[in-house]
Amino acid sequence: MTITLLMNCEGNKMGKTAKGAVWLDPNKTSPFEFFQYWLNIADADVLKCMRMLTFLPLNEIDEMDKWQGSQLNKSKEILAYELTKLVHGDDEAEKARSTSHALFRGGDVDSNMPTTEISSEQLNEGIIDILDLMVVCRLASSKSEARRLVEQGGVFLNDSKVESIDYIITSEQLKNSIKIRKGKKTYHRILIK
Known part of the structure; x- marks a missing residue:
């Protein structure tokens, strides 16, 4: 038995976009x-x-x-x-x-949202910059992609826009967990192990 590919209204294969497969x-x-x-x-x-x-x-x-x-x-x-x-x-x-x-x-941080636990070894003297954090959480495939997202105003930490590519997150912030948002609809929760 065969069936045609599931295509969206634009004629592209569904679930296999530039953003990654489902x-x-x-x-x-x-x-x-x-x-x-x-x-x-x-x-x-x-x-x-x-x-x-x-x-x-x-x-x-x-x-x-x-x-x-x-x-x-x-x-x-x-x-x-x-x-x-x-x-x-x-x-x-x-x-x-x-x-x-x-x-x-x-806008609450919910325990059921996608979560990444960061170890203290992934921090540099108790801190991690926003670009590294986005790569570790797989919200960006590279630091250059993360940089572009921040510069275009598409990254939010606990509902506040990240204004600088030099933004630093501390281990203290991660103990309580933080919510990072990429664009309008991609959320991720991050905490320290």
Whole structure:
């Protein structure tokens, strides 16, 4: 049995973008990141993906075809939840949804968001600069990519914009955990072991 590749409305393969592939393995794409991927797909792709990838009744999906405005976001959340539930189970889907709500509605650091634990050996005399931190957390593939993101104003630490590529994070800050955001939708929690 064969099936055509899943393409987005722009004609590109879904889940295989320049930003990296979406994996079913939770060690490669966490349930939260998986949920966020589906939550952020284009409006034009939502119903097609629901019909192809979920077990929701077609008449329910057809009703969503009439939805507009904020209801479209609700349909994306339904898609993200259903697919995360299928791949990672009910508990992980619920954790991903509650983490997403906490981040985008309240801004709290949530224990279910993707997390990196840094060892004291990764710090240089109890500190680490923002560029190294982004590379360690895999929010940037290189220091030059991290530098570009900071210079373009796309990096936030605990909801405050990082203004300088020389920004330093201390071990004391990491003890309480910090939240780093890249762009509008990529969150990561960092703490020290």
